[in-house]
Amino acid sequence: MHTRRIATSTVFLVCAVLLASLVMQRDGLLSYFSGSRAFAKNDSATPPPGKAAADARLNGSARHEEGGWIYLHIEGPPAQLGFQHGYLLAPEIDDAFRAIRLDNTHRTGRNWDFFRATARDVLWPGIDAEYREELTGIADGARANGIALDVWDIVAMNAFEEVPDYYVPWLNAQQKVANAPHLVSPGNCSAFVATGSYTKDGKIVIAHNNWTGYWAGQRWRIIFDIVPAQGHRMLVDGFPGVITSDDDFGVNDAGIMTTETTITQFNGYDPKGKPEFVRSRKALQYAASIDEYVSLMLEGNNGGYANDWLLGDRKTGEIAQLELGLKNHKLWRTRDGYFVGSNFASDPKLIQEETNFDPKNPASSPNARRARWEQLMKQNKGKIDVALAEKFLGDHYDVVLQREEADERTLCGHTDTSLRGVPEWEWHANYPGGAVQGKAMDSAMAAAMSFRARIGHPCGQDFIAKPFHEKNPQYAWQAPILGDMKAGPWTLFRAGQSAGK
Numbered sequence: 001m002h003t004r005r006i007a008t009s010t011v012f013l014v015c016a017v018l019l020a021s022l023v024m025q026r027d028g029l030l031s032y033f034s035g036s037r038a039f040a041k042n043d044s045a046t047p048p049p050g051k052a053a054a055d056a057r058l059n060g061s062a063r064h065e066e067g068g069w070i071y072l073h074i075e076g077p078p079a080q081l082g083f084q085h086g087y088l089l090a091p092e093i094d095d096a097f098r099a100i101r102l103d104n105t106h107r108t109g110r111n112w113d114f115f116r117a118t119a120r121d122v123l124w125p126g127i128d129a130e131y132r133e134e135l136t137g138i139a140d141g142a143r144a145n146g147i148a149l150d151v152w153d154i155v156a157m158n159a160f161e162e163v164p165d166y167y168v169p170w171l172n173a174q175q176k177v178a179n180a181p182h183l184v185s186p187g188n189c190s191a192f193v194a195t196g197s198y199t200k201d202g203k204i205v206i207a208h209n210n211w212t213g214y215w216a217g218q219r220w221r222i223i224f225d226i227v228p229a230q231g232h233r234m235l236v237d238g239f240p241g242v243i244t245s246d247d248d249f250g251v252n253d254a255g256i257m258t259t260e261t262t263i264t265q266f267n268g269y270d271p272k273g274k275p276e277f278v279r280s281r282k283a284l285q286y287a288a289s290i291d292e293y294v295s296l297m298l299e300g301n302n303g304g305y306a307n308d309w310l311l312g313d314r315k316t317g318e319i320a321q322l323e324l325g326l327k328n329h330k331l332w333r334t335r336d337g338y339f340v341g342s343n344f345a346s347d348p349k350l351i352q353e354e355t356n357f358d359p360k361n362p363a364s365s366p367n368a369r370r371a372r373w374e375q376l377m378k379q380n381k382g383k384i385d386v387a388l389a390e391k392f393l394g395d396h397y398d399v400v401l402q403r404e405e406a407d408e409r410t411l412c413g414h415t416d417t418s419l420r421g422v423p424e425w426e427w428h429a430n431y432p433g434g435a436v437q438g439k440a441m442d443s444a445m446a447a448a449m450s451f452r453a454r455i456g457h458p459c460g461q462d463f464i465a466k467p468f469h470e471k472n473p474q475y476a477w478q479a480p481i482l483g484d485m486k487a488g489p490w491t492l493f494r495a496g497q498s499a500g501k
Helices: 002-034 049-054 078-088 090-108 112-126 129-144 151-158 162-175 276-286 290-298 348-354 365-379 386-393 443-447 465-471 473-478
Strands: 062-066 069-076 190-195 205-213 222-228 234-238 250-252 256-262 307-313 318-324 329-334 337-341 433-442 450-455 491-494
Touching (some): 078 129, 090 112, 090 151, 112 151, 205 386, 234 450, 256 290, 256 337, 433 443, 465 473
Antiparallel strands (some): 222 234, 433 450
Protein backbone atom coordinates (compact mmCIF):
# COMPACT_ATOMS: atom_id res chain seq x y z
CA MET A 1 0.00 0.00 0.00
CA HIS A 2 2.76 2.42 0.98
CA THR A 3 4.65 1.75 -2.28
CA ARG A 4 1.50 2.23 -4.35
CA ARG A 5 0.83 5.62 -2.68
CA ILE A 6 4.39 6.74 -3.48
CA ALA A 7 4.01 5.63 -7.11
CA THR A 8 0.66 7.43 -7.41
CA SER A 9 2.19 10.64 -5.95
CA THR A 10 5.07 10.42 -8.41
CA VAL A 11 2.67 10.10 -11.34
CA PHE A 12 0.72 13.13 -10.07
CA LEU A 13 3.95 15.14 -9.80
CA VAL A 14 5.09 14.23 -13.32
CA CYS A 15 1.67 15.08 -14.75
CA ALA A 16 1.67 18.43 -12.96
CA VAL A 17 5.10 19.30 -14.35
CA LEU A 18 4.07 18.27 -17.87
CA LEU A 19 0.84 20.30 -17.62
CA ALA A 20 2.72 23.39 -16.42
CA SER A 21 5.17 22.98 -19.30
CA LEU A 22 2.35 22.74 -21.85
CA VAL A 23 0.68 25.84 -20.41
CA MET A 24 3.95 27.75 -20.63
CA GLN A 25 4.44 26.68 -24.25
CA ARG A 26 0.86 27.64 -25.07
CA ASP A 27 1.29 31.06 -23.47
CA GLY A 28 4.53 31.58 -25.36
CA LEU A 29 2.87 30.77 -28.68
CA LEU A 30 -0.07 33.04 -27.90
CA SER A 31 2.33 35.84 -27.04
CA TYR A 32 4.21 35.32 -30.30
CA PHE A 33 1.15 35.23 -32.50
CA SER A 34 -0.43 38.23 -30.82
CA GLY A 35 2.86 40.04 -31.44
CA SER A 36 2.28 42.44 -28.57
CA ARG A 37 3.99 42.44 -25.18
CA ALA A 38 3.65 46.17 -24.69
CA PHE A 39 2.14 46.33 -21.21
CA ALA A 40 3.08 42.98 -19.66
CA LYS A 41 3.07 43.27 -15.85
CA ASN A 42 5.23 40.23 -15.16
CA ASP A 43 8.87 40.63 -16.07
CA SER A 44 9.50 37.19 -17.60
CA ALA A 45 13.01 38.07 -18.74
CA THR A 46 14.30 38.82 -15.23
CA PRO A 47 16.57 35.89 -14.38
CA PRO A 48 15.45 33.48 -11.68
CA PRO A 49 17.34 34.27 -8.43
CA GLY A 50 19.35 31.06 -8.60
CA LYS A 51 20.59 31.65 -12.13
CA ALA A 52 21.31 35.33 -11.55
CA ALA A 53 23.38 34.53 -8.48
CA ALA A 54 25.21 31.74 -10.27
CA ASP A 55 26.48 33.73 -13.26
CA ALA A 56 28.82 36.59 -12.45
CA ARG A 57 28.37 37.99 -15.96
CA LEU A 58 24.99 39.33 -14.85
CA ASN A 59 26.45 41.36 -12.00
CA GLY A 60 25.35 45.00 -12.12
CA SER A 61 22.64 44.48 -14.74
CA ALA A 62 18.92 45.07 -14.25
CA ARG A 63 15.64 45.50 -16.09
CA HIS A 64 12.23 46.85 -15.27
CA GLU A 65 9.16 48.04 -17.17
CA GLU A 66 7.70 51.53 -17.12
CA GLY A 67 5.26 53.40 -19.33
CA GLY A 68 5.13 50.48 -21.78
CA TRP A 69 8.92 50.48 -22.20
CA ILE A 70 11.50 47.96 -20.98
CA TYR A 71 14.37 49.75 -19.26
CA LEU A 72 17.62 47.76 -19.43
CA HIS A 73 20.82 48.64 -17.56
CA ILE A 74 23.95 46.78 -18.71
CA GLU A 75 27.58 47.39 -17.84
CA GLY A 76 31.07 45.99 -18.29
CA PRO A 77 33.42 44.84 -21.07
CA PRO A 78 31.95 43.91 -24.48
CA ALA A 79 31.26 40.20 -23.89
CA GLN A 80 29.58 40.98 -20.57
CA LEU A 81 27.48 43.79 -22.07
CA GLY A 82 26.29 41.34 -24.69
CA PHE A 83 25.59 38.52 -22.26
CA GLN A 84 23.49 40.78 -20.01
CA HIS A 85 21.60 42.11 -23.02
CA GLY A 86 20.96 38.63 -24.43
CA TYR A 87 19.98 37.03 -21.12
CA LEU A 88 17.71 39.76 -19.77
CA LEU A 89 15.93 40.33 -23.09
CA ALA A 90 15.87 36.68 -24.21
CA PRO A 91 12.07 36.39 -24.76
CA GLU A 92 11.97 39.75 -26.58
CA ILE A 93 14.96 38.78 -28.74
CA ASP A 94 13.28 35.49 -29.66
CA ASP A 95 10.07 37.31 -30.59
CA ALA A 96 11.96 40.00 -32.55
CA PHE A 97 13.98 37.35 -34.39
CA ARG A 98 10.82 35.60 -35.59
CA ALA A 99 9.34 38.88 -36.75
CA ILE A 100 12.50 40.01 -38.57
CA ARG A 101 12.92 36.61 -40.22
CA LEU A 102 9.37 36.71 -41.60
CA ASP A 103 9.60 40.31 -42.82
CA ASN A 104 13.06 40.03 -44.39
CA THR A 105 12.47 36.73 -46.15
CA HIS A 106 9.00 37.71 -47.38
CA ARG A 107 10.10 41.02 -48.88
CA THR A 108 13.35 39.86 -50.48
CA GLY A 109 12.34 36.37 -51.60
CA ARG A 110 15.54 35.01 -50.00
CA ASN A 111 15.62 32.45 -47.20
CA TRP A 112 17.11 32.97 -43.75
CA ASP A 113 20.22 30.98 -44.66
CA PHE A 114 21.04 33.81 -47.08
CA PHE A 115 20.87 36.37 -44.25
CA ARG A 116 23.03 34.20 -42.00
CA ALA A 117 25.61 33.79 -44.76
CA THR A 118 25.57 37.54 -45.38
CA ALA A 119 26.15 38.12 -41.67
CA ARG A 120 29.14 35.78 -41.73
CA ASP A 121 30.72 36.60 -45.10
CA VAL A 122 29.81 40.26 -45.76
CA LEU A 123 29.15 41.97 -42.42
CA TRP A 124 31.45 40.15 -39.97
CA PRO A 125 34.75 41.15 -41.66
CA GLY A 126 33.85 44.83 -41.17
CA ILE A 127 32.88 44.55 -37.50
CA ASP A 128 35.39 45.77 -34.88
CA ALA A 129 36.65 43.12 -32.45
CA GLU A 130 34.90 44.93 -29.57
CA TYR A 131 31.49 44.57 -31.20
CA ARG A 132 32.17 41.02 -32.36
CA GLU A 133 32.56 40.17 -28.68
CA GLU A 134 29.36 41.99 -27.75
CA LEU A 135 27.32 40.34 -30.52
CA THR A 136 28.66 36.92 -29.53
CA GLY A 137 27.78 37.75 -25.93
CA ILE A 138 24.17 38.49 -26.91
CA ALA A 139 23.90 35.06 -28.52
CA ASP A 140 25.51 33.44 -25.46
CA GLY A 141 23.15 35.24 -23.08
CA ALA A 142 20.05 34.37 -25.08
CA ARG A 143 21.08 30.69 -25.22
CA ALA A 144 21.74 30.69 -21.47
CA ASN A 145 18.13 31.79 -21.01
CA GLY A 146 16.71 29.15 -23.35
CA ILE A 147 16.70 30.84 -26.77
CA ALA A 148 18.44 28.80 -29.49
CA LEU A 149 20.05 31.52 -31.60
CA ASP A 150 23.69 31.84 -32.63
CA VAL A 151 25.91 34.78 -33.48
CA TRP A 152 24.99 34.77 -37.21
CA ASP A 153 21.31 35.11 -36.31
CA ILE A 154 22.18 38.02 -34.02
CA VAL A 155 24.38 39.79 -36.60
CA ALA A 156 21.63 39.41 -39.23
CA MET A 157 19.12 40.87 -36.77
CA ASN A 158 21.38 43.87 -36.23
CA ALA A 159 21.33 44.49 -39.98
CA PHE A 160 17.56 44.11 -40.38
CA GLU A 161 17.35 47.66 -41.79
CA GLU A 162 20.57 47.48 -43.78
CA VAL A 163 20.64 44.14 -45.60
CA PRO A 164 17.14 43.88 -47.16
CA ASP A 165 16.91 47.54 -48.20
CA TYR A 166 20.50 48.34 -49.23
CA TYR A 167 22.65 45.23 -49.73
CA VAL A 168 20.03 43.01 -51.40
CA PRO A 169 19.03 45.62 -54.07
CA TRP A 170 22.73 46.17 -54.78
CA LEU A 171 23.32 42.41 -55.00
CA ASN A 172 20.30 41.84 -57.23
CA ALA A 173 21.65 44.46 -59.63
CA GLN A 174 25.15 42.95 -59.56
CA GLN A 175 23.81 39.45 -60.20
CA LYS A 176 21.18 40.65 -62.71
CA VAL A 177 18.54 38.67 -60.83
CA ALA A 178 15.51 38.07 -63.04
CA ASN A 179 12.14 39.16 -61.61
CA ALA A 180 13.79 40.51 -58.47
CA PRO A 181 11.37 42.17 -56.01
CA HIS A 182 11.33 45.97 -56.11
CA LEU A 183 13.19 46.92 -52.93
CA VAL A 184 13.77 50.53 -51.95
CA SER A 185 15.46 52.19 -49.01
CA PRO A 186 12.94 53.09 -46.31
CA GLY A 187 11.82 56.51 -45.14
CA ASN A 188 11.89 56.33 -41.39
CA CYS A 189 11.23 59.18 -38.98
CA SER A 190 10.39 62.83 -38.39
CA ALA A 191 12.87 64.86 -36.31
CA PHE A 192 14.30 68.28 -35.49
CA VAL A 193 17.08 69.90 -33.51
CA ALA A 194 17.07 73.61 -32.60
CA THR A 195 19.19 76.04 -30.60
CA GLY A 196 19.84 79.73 -29.92
CA SER A 197 17.02 82.15 -30.76
CA TYR A 198 14.66 79.31 -31.73
CA THR A 199 14.43 77.72 -28.28
CA LYS A 200 12.90 78.97 -25.05
CA ASP A 201 16.15 78.99 -23.07
CA GLY A 202 18.59 79.46 -25.97
CA LYS A 203 19.93 75.94 -25.55
CA ILE A 204 19.42 72.75 -27.56
CA VAL A 205 16.11 70.91 -27.97
CA ILE A 206 16.08 67.68 -29.99
CA ALA A 207 13.16 65.36 -30.77
CA HIS A 208 12.33 62.40 -32.97
CA ASN A 209 9.54 60.01 -33.81
CA ASN A 210 10.39 56.66 -35.33
CA TRP A 211 8.51 55.76 -38.51
CA THR A 212 8.46 52.08 -39.39
CA GLY A 213 6.10 49.18 -39.93
CA TYR A 214 3.87 48.65 -36.91
CA TRP A 215 5.15 45.08 -36.55
CA ALA A 216 8.59 46.55 -35.76
CA GLY A 217 7.22 49.51 -33.81
CA GLN A 218 5.41 47.36 -31.27
CA ARG A 219 8.79 45.77 -30.47
CA TRP A 220 10.91 48.96 -30.60
CA ARG A 221 10.40 49.60 -26.89
CA ILE A 222 13.72 49.21 -25.11
CA ILE A 223 15.47 51.99 -23.18
CA PHE A 224 19.14 51.00 -22.97
CA ASP A 225 21.37 52.44 -20.23
CA ILE A 226 24.79 51.20 -21.40
CA VAL A 227 27.96 51.60 -19.34
CA PRO A 228 30.81 50.15 -21.42
CA ALA A 229 34.26 49.45 -20.01
CA GLN A 230 35.67 51.80 -22.67
CA GLY A 231 34.11 55.00 -23.99
CA HIS A 232 31.09 56.99 -22.83
CA ARG A 233 27.96 55.95 -21.01
CA MET A 234 24.92 56.03 -23.34
CA LEU A 235 21.16 56.33 -22.87
CA VAL A 236 19.26 55.37 -26.04
CA ASP A 237 16.03 53.83 -27.20
CA GLY A 238 16.37 50.60 -29.15
CA PHE A 239 15.30 47.21 -30.45
CA PRO A 240 15.86 43.82 -28.75
CA GLY A 241 19.12 42.15 -29.74
CA VAL A 242 20.54 45.21 -31.55
CA ILE A 243 23.70 46.93 -30.28
CA THR A 244 22.83 50.40 -31.59
CA SER A 245 19.67 52.45 -31.17
CA ASP A 246 18.86 51.90 -34.88
CA ASP A 247 16.51 54.88 -34.90
CA ASP A 248 19.47 56.64 -33.32
CA PHE A 249 17.98 58.78 -30.61
CA GLY A 250 20.21 59.13 -27.59
CA VAL A 251 22.77 60.98 -25.52
CA ASN A 252 26.18 60.15 -24.08
CA ASP A 253 27.90 61.42 -20.96
CA ALA A 254 30.09 63.74 -23.07
CA GLY A 255 26.96 65.72 -23.97
CA ILE A 256 26.54 64.49 -27.56
CA MET A 257 22.85 64.39 -28.51
CA THR A 258 21.83 62.48 -31.64
CA THR A 259 18.99 61.45 -33.90
CA GLU A 260 18.42 60.94 -37.63
CA THR A 261 15.97 60.41 -40.47
CA THR A 262 16.64 58.12 -43.42
CA ILE A 263 17.21 59.36 -46.98
CA THR A 264 14.29 58.34 -49.22
CA GLN A 265 15.02 56.23 -52.33
CA PHE A 266 18.75 56.06 -51.72
CA ASN A 267 20.83 53.77 -53.96
CA GLY A 268 24.29 52.49 -53.14
CA TYR A 269 26.17 50.00 -50.99
CA ASP A 270 29.79 48.94 -50.44
CA PRO A 271 29.95 45.34 -49.15
CA LYS A 272 33.59 45.87 -48.15
CA GLY A 273 32.74 48.70 -45.76
CA LYS A 274 31.83 48.78 -42.09
CA PRO A 275 28.16 48.07 -41.23
CA GLU A 276 26.12 51.11 -40.28
CA PHE A 277 24.96 49.54 -37.01
CA VAL A 278 28.62 49.33 -35.94
CA ARG A 279 29.51 52.88 -37.01
CA SER A 280 26.50 54.47 -35.32
CA ARG A 281 27.14 52.59 -32.06
CA LYS A 282 30.85 53.43 -32.11
CA ALA A 283 30.19 57.11 -32.84
CA LEU A 284 27.92 57.59 -29.82
CA GLN A 285 30.17 55.49 -27.58
CA TYR A 286 33.41 57.31 -28.38
CA ALA A 287 32.59 60.82 -29.66
CA ALA A 288 32.95 63.82 -27.37
CA SER A 289 32.36 66.43 -30.11
CA ILE A 290 30.41 66.82 -33.34
CA ASP A 291 33.65 66.55 -35.33
CA GLU A 292 34.53 63.25 -33.64
CA TYR A 293 31.03 61.92 -34.29
CA VAL A 294 31.24 62.79 -37.98
CA SER A 295 34.70 61.24 -38.29
CA LEU A 296 33.55 57.95 -36.77
CA MET A 297 30.49 57.80 -39.03
CA LEU A 298 32.69 58.31 -42.10
CA GLU A 299 35.18 55.63 -41.04
CA GLY A 300 34.55 52.64 -43.32
CA ASN A 301 31.25 54.10 -44.58
CA ASN A 302 29.40 51.42 -46.56
CA GLY A 303 26.33 53.46 -47.54
CA GLY A 304 24.09 51.21 -45.47
CA TYR A 305 21.07 52.85 -43.85
CA ALA A 306 21.89 56.26 -45.36
CA ASN A 307 20.70 59.09 -43.13
CA ASP A 308 20.57 62.74 -42.32
CA TRP A 309 22.07 62.81 -38.83
CA LEU A 310 20.88 65.62 -36.53
CA LEU A 311 23.42 66.30 -33.81
CA GLY A 312 23.89 68.54 -30.80
CA ASP A 313 26.69 69.24 -28.33
CA ARG A 314 25.19 70.44 -25.05
CA LYS A 315 28.63 71.73 -23.93
CA THR A 316 28.79 74.31 -26.73
CA GLY A 317 25.15 74.72 -27.79
CA GLU A 318 26.14 73.90 -31.37
CA ILE A 319 23.93 71.73 -33.58
CA ALA A 320 24.66 70.06 -36.92
CA GLN A 321 23.20 68.08 -39.78
CA LEU A 322 25.35 65.38 -41.37
CA GLU A 323 23.89 64.14 -44.66
CA LEU A 324 25.67 60.86 -45.29
CA GLY A 325 25.31 58.91 -48.50
CA LEU A 326 27.95 56.61 -49.96
CA LYS A 327 29.75 58.79 -52.50
CA ASN A 328 28.61 62.11 -51.05
CA HIS A 329 28.31 63.66 -47.63
CA LYS A 330 27.82 67.19 -46.36
CA LEU A 331 27.85 68.85 -42.94
CA TRP A 332 25.88 71.95 -41.90
CA ARG A 333 26.30 73.43 -38.40
CA THR A 334 25.09 76.42 -36.37
CA ARG A 335 24.74 77.85 -32.86
CA ASP A 336 21.58 79.76 -33.75
CA GLY A 337 19.00 77.98 -35.87
CA TYR A 338 17.48 74.57 -36.53
CA PHE A 339 17.66 71.50 -38.72
CA VAL A 340 14.67 69.29 -39.54
CA GLY A 341 14.37 65.81 -40.99
CA SER A 342 11.57 63.88 -42.63
CA ASN A 343 13.38 61.58 -45.07
CA PHE A 344 14.35 64.20 -47.65
CA ALA A 345 17.92 64.89 -48.74
CA SER A 346 19.19 68.49 -48.92
CA ASP A 347 22.36 68.32 -51.01
CA PRO A 348 21.44 68.60 -54.74
CA LYS A 349 24.54 66.62 -55.72
CA LEU A 350 23.64 63.70 -53.43
CA ILE A 351 20.01 63.77 -54.59
CA GLN A 352 21.03 63.62 -58.24
CA GLU A 353 23.81 61.05 -57.94
CA GLU A 354 22.54 58.71 -55.23
CA THR A 355 18.72 58.83 -55.08
CA ASN A 356 15.61 58.57 -57.24
CA PHE A 357 13.82 61.07 -55.02
CA ASP A 358 11.80 63.96 -56.44
CA PRO A 359 12.30 66.97 -54.12
CA LYS A 360 9.75 69.01 -56.14
CA ASN A 361 6.72 66.81 -55.44
CA PRO A 362 4.88 68.67 -52.64
CA ALA A 363 2.39 65.82 -52.11
CA SER A 364 4.99 63.22 -51.15
CA SER A 365 5.26 62.29 -47.47
CA PRO A 366 8.86 63.54 -47.02
CA ASN A 367 8.21 66.91 -48.69
CA ALA A 368 4.86 67.52 -47.01
CA ARG A 369 6.33 66.80 -43.60
CA ARG A 370 9.29 69.04 -44.38
CA ALA A 371 6.88 71.88 -45.16
CA ARG A 372 5.09 71.29 -41.87
CA TRP A 373 8.37 71.34 -39.95
CA GLU A 374 9.26 74.69 -41.52
CA GLN A 375 5.88 76.10 -40.49
CA LEU A 376 6.25 74.92 -36.89
CA MET A 377 9.82 76.20 -36.53
CA LYS A 378 8.90 79.67 -37.77
CA GLN A 379 5.62 79.90 -35.86
CA ASN A 380 7.28 78.89 -32.60
CA LYS A 381 10.61 80.71 -32.83
CA GLY A 382 11.84 81.55 -29.33
CA LYS A 383 9.30 79.24 -27.66
CA ILE A 384 10.53 75.73 -28.50
CA ASP A 385 11.01 73.47 -25.48
CA VAL A 386 10.44 69.78 -24.69
CA ALA A 387 6.71 70.27 -24.08
CA LEU A 388 6.29 71.83 -27.54
CA ALA A 389 8.51 69.15 -29.06
CA GLU A 390 6.15 66.48 -27.77
CA LYS A 391 3.23 68.29 -29.42
CA PHE A 392 5.15 68.57 -32.70
CA LEU A 393 5.81 64.81 -32.73
CA GLY A 394 2.06 64.14 -32.38
CA ASP A 395 1.06 66.72 -35.02
CA HIS A 396 -1.71 65.76 -37.49
CA TYR A 397 -1.80 68.76 -39.82
CA ASP A 398 -1.67 67.76 -43.52
CA VAL A 399 -0.20 70.73 -45.44
CA VAL A 400 -1.55 69.45 -48.76
CA LEU A 401 -5.15 69.12 -47.55
CA GLN A 402 -4.65 72.12 -45.23
CA ARG A 403 -6.52 70.47 -42.40
CA GLU A 404 -6.07 68.11 -39.47
CA GLU A 405 -6.11 64.56 -40.78
CA ALA A 406 -3.82 61.83 -39.48
CA ASP A 407 -2.25 60.23 -42.55
CA GLU A 408 1.05 59.56 -44.32
CA ARG A 409 1.81 63.28 -44.73
CA THR A 410 1.55 64.28 -41.07
CA LEU A 411 4.49 64.40 -38.66
CA CYS A 412 2.79 61.72 -36.58
CA GLY A 413 2.31 59.26 -39.43
CA HIS A 414 -0.69 56.94 -39.87
CA THR A 415 -0.25 55.31 -43.27
CA ASP A 416 -2.80 52.62 -42.34
CA THR A 417 -5.50 55.31 -42.76
CA SER A 418 -4.36 56.38 -46.25
CA LEU A 419 -5.41 54.93 -49.60
CA ARG A 420 -2.42 56.75 -51.13
CA GLY A 421 0.18 54.90 -49.07
CA VAL A 422 3.80 56.03 -49.59
CA PRO A 423 4.85 54.84 -53.06
CA GLU A 424 8.41 56.11 -52.57
CA TRP A 425 8.91 53.36 -49.95
CA GLU A 426 6.69 50.69 -51.54
CA TRP A 427 4.11 51.25 -48.78
CA HIS A 428 0.87 50.56 -50.59
CA ALA A 429 -2.65 51.64 -49.63
CA ASN A 430 -3.36 51.31 -45.91
CA TYR A 431 0.11 49.94 -45.16
CA PRO A 432 0.38 49.27 -41.39
CA GLY A 433 3.16 51.74 -40.71
CA GLY A 434 3.85 55.25 -39.49
CA ALA A 435 5.08 56.90 -36.30
CA VAL A 436 5.56 54.21 -33.66
CA GLN A 437 7.06 56.14 -30.73
CA GLY A 438 8.55 59.52 -29.83
CA LYS A 439 11.43 60.96 -27.78
CA ALA A 440 12.51 64.46 -26.80
CA MET A 441 15.18 66.15 -24.66
CA ASP A 442 16.90 69.47 -24.07
CA SER A 443 20.41 70.41 -22.97
CA ALA A 444 19.56 70.28 -19.26
CA MET A 445 18.13 66.78 -19.66
CA ALA A 446 21.18 65.75 -21.65
CA ALA A 447 23.43 66.95 -18.82
CA ALA A 448 21.45 64.68 -16.49
CA MET A 449 21.58 61.81 -19.02
CA SER A 450 17.80 61.75 -19.41
CA PHE A 451 15.02 62.14 -21.98
CA ARG A 452 11.27 61.75 -22.30
CA ALA A 453 9.72 58.99 -24.41
CA ARG A 454 6.31 57.75 -25.45
CA ILE A 455 5.64 54.28 -26.81
CA GLY A 456 3.14 53.96 -29.66
CA HIS A 457 1.80 56.81 -31.78
CA PRO A 458 3.12 60.08 -30.24
CA CYS A 459 -0.39 61.54 -30.64
CA GLY A 460 -1.69 58.93 -28.17
CA GLN A 461 -3.88 56.93 -30.56
CA ASP A 462 -3.84 53.12 -30.43
CA PHE A 463 -3.49 50.75 -33.37
CA ILE A 464 -5.65 47.65 -32.91
CA ALA A 465 -4.73 44.72 -35.12
CA LYS A 466 -7.95 42.68 -35.38
CA PRO A 467 -10.15 45.20 -37.24
CA PHE A 468 -7.17 46.16 -39.41
CA HIS A 469 -6.62 42.54 -40.50
CA GLU A 470 -10.34 42.12 -41.21
CA LYS A 471 -10.39 45.18 -43.50
CA ASN A 472 -6.97 44.63 -45.14
CA PRO A 473 -6.49 40.98 -46.17
CA GLN A 474 -3.66 42.06 -48.51
CA TYR A 475 -1.43 42.22 -45.43
CA ALA A 476 -2.40 38.78 -44.13
CA TRP A 477 1.23 37.70 -44.39
CA GLN A 478 1.96 40.00 -41.42
CA ALA A 479 -0.75 38.43 -39.23
CA PRO A 480 1.68 36.23 -37.23
CA ILE A 481 3.78 39.26 -36.23
CA LEU A 482 1.46 42.29 -36.35
CA GLY A 483 -0.45 42.81 -33.11
CA ASP A 484 -1.81 45.77 -31.19
CA MET A 485 0.35 48.87 -30.80
CA LYS A 486 -1.01 50.81 -27.85
CA ALA A 487 0.20 54.25 -26.87
CA GLY A 488 1.68 54.75 -23.43
CA PRO A 489 2.22 57.99 -21.49
CA TRP A 490 5.11 60.39 -21.99
CA THR A 491 7.65 59.07 -19.46
CA LEU A 492 10.96 60.42 -18.15
CA PHE A 493 13.93 58.05 -18.33
CA ARG A 494 17.42 58.68 -16.98
CA ALA A 495 20.71 56.84 -16.63
CA GLY A 496 20.92 54.77 -13.45
CA GLN A 497 17.18 54.57 -13.06
CA SER A 498 15.67 51.77 -10.98
CA ALA A 499 12.13 50.38 -10.87
CA GLY A 500 9.63 52.86 -9.47
CA LYS A 501 12.19 55.62 -8.97
